Amino acid sequence: MKEDINSLNGKLSFFENLLYKMGYKSTGQRTEILKEFLLSDTHLSVEQLYEKLRPKDMGLATIYRNIKLFTDVGILKEINIDGNNYYEIICPDEDLLHIHFKCKNCGYIMDIDEDPLIHLITQLNKIIENDYDVQLSSTEIVYYGLCKNCKKNI
Amino acid sequence: MKEDINSLNGKLSFFENLLYKMGYKSTGQRTEILKEFLLSDTHLSVEQLYEKLRPKDMGLATIYRNIKLFTDVGILKEINIDGNNYYEIICPDEDLLHIHFKCKNCGYIMDIDEDPLIHLITQLNKIIENDYDVQLSSTEIVYYGLCKNCKKNI
DNA sequence: CTTGATGCAAAGGATTTGCACAAAT
DNA sequence: ATTTGTGCAAATCCTTTGCATCAAG
Numbered sequence: 423m424k425e426d427i428n429s430l431n432g433k434l435s436f437f438e439n440l441l442y443k444m445g446y447k448s449t450g451q452r453t454e455i456l457k458e459f460l461l462s463d464t465h466l467s468v469e470q471l472y473e474k475l476r477p478k479d480m481g482l483a484t485i486y487r488n489i490k491l492f493t494d495v496g497i498l499k500e501i502n503i504d505g506n507n508y509y510e511i512i513c514p515d516e517d518l519l520h521i522h523f524k525c526k527n528c529g530y531i532m533d534i535d536e537d538p539l540i541h542l543i544t545q546l547n548k549i550i551e552n553d554y555d556v557q558l559s560s561t562e563i564v565y566y567g568l569c570k571n572c573k574k575n576i
Numbered sequence: 577m578k579e580d581i582n583s584l585n586g587k588l589s590f591f592e593n594l595l596y597k598m599g600y601k602s603t604g605q606r607t608e609i610l611k612e613f614l615l616s617d618t619h620l621s622v623e624q625l626y627e628k629l630r631p632k633d634m635g636l637a638t639i640y641r642n643i644k645l646f647t648d649v650g651i652l653k654e655i656n657i658d659g660n661n662y663y664e665i666i667c668p669d670e671d672l673l674h675i676h677f678k679c680k681n682c683g684y685i686m687d688i689d690e691d692p693l694i695h696l697i698t699q700l701n702k703i704i705e706n707d708y709d710v711q712l713s714s715t716e717i718v719y720y721g722l723c724k725n726c727k728k729n730i
Numbered sequence: 731c732t733t734g735a736t737g738c739a740a741a742g743g744a745t746t747t748g749c750a751c752a753a754a755t
Numbered sequence: 756a757t758t759t760g761t762g763c764a765a766a767t768c769c770t771t772t773g774c775a776t777c778a779a780g
């Protein structure tokens with residue numbers, strides 16, 4: 423059975439291999455944390471991870487340490503929404519654009535991922551690179567507003 | 577001598593009047609904090625404010641309390657760049673779009689404020705409002721990359 | 731005067747670190 | 756066997772709060 427790079431196990435071995443190449447050991451805890459990100463496929467807080475992994479006897483410090491390691495190595499990306507940190511897995515074939523929406527009323531946070539936007543943002547980035555003489559590598563956008571439900575009920 | 581709304585004193589009285597109308601007292605400390613923002617005209621961290629205002633015997637708690645008050649009232653806006661909080665004054669005639677750039681190499685943070693961008697971002701926002709059925713009220717964008725100098729020297 | 735604001739120090743929450751033990755190479 | 760990783764608890768950093776005092780309306 424050949425492993426697709428896009429399957430859970432394929433992605434998992436990709437990241438573990440990356441860690442190995444950078445001189446880090448592969449441990450059960452690291453695998454568990456990566457699995458959580460791959461299975462949930464959205465941004466997670468340290469608290470959310472701890473809730474899921476504490477039953478497996480993982481310590482909070484281990485979660486913090488590995489999240490920091492993964493972030494340094496480029497496996498995870500830290501995002502901050504309204505003062506709280508969340509982490510997202512960065513899949514290698516995906517671009518470096520992250521858009522989130524937070525409802526100011528109910529607090530719901532949504533990932534926004536749409537192709538038409540990418541074109542516009544690329545235009546935007548070119549303007550900035552030219553006018554400010556910088557080289558952009560990643561973009562974080564957070565929108566604040568009202569979600570579908572709150573829009574109607576306020 | 578008539579006070580222009582755009583002069584330092586004009587803006588200062590605008591904000592103090594706003595606070596007054598919302599039932600808050602005008603104090604020397606609040607004026608000092610507002611002045612710092614109006615004079616520097618860029619994002620400031622609590623630490624930076626404290627450095628400037630400690631010599632005037634202002635307590636750190638006062639800075640935190642007033643920054644929170646100003647943020648609640650809509651005078652200041654909190655932005656988070658790479659895990660650190662900064663605050664910016666929101667002038668009433670300005671729109672609700674904030675763009676920052678941080679150099680991944682030297683850490684330099686720059687405010688980006690350009691008209692051509694606003695047009696593109698407005699397009700972007702309309703797409704999101706339609707496709708996700710939300711109502712947007714403000715936008716935070718942070719770009720990461722290399723600044724003019726680091727671009728050359730890396 | 732009355733109420734709200736300040737400074738200080740103590741408390742809180744999130745994250746990091748020191749250390750002894752356990753797991754991976 | 757050696758090195759790195761883990762769990763626990765203590766330490767640290769940033770921010771908030773309680774309380775006595777002070778200043779504004």
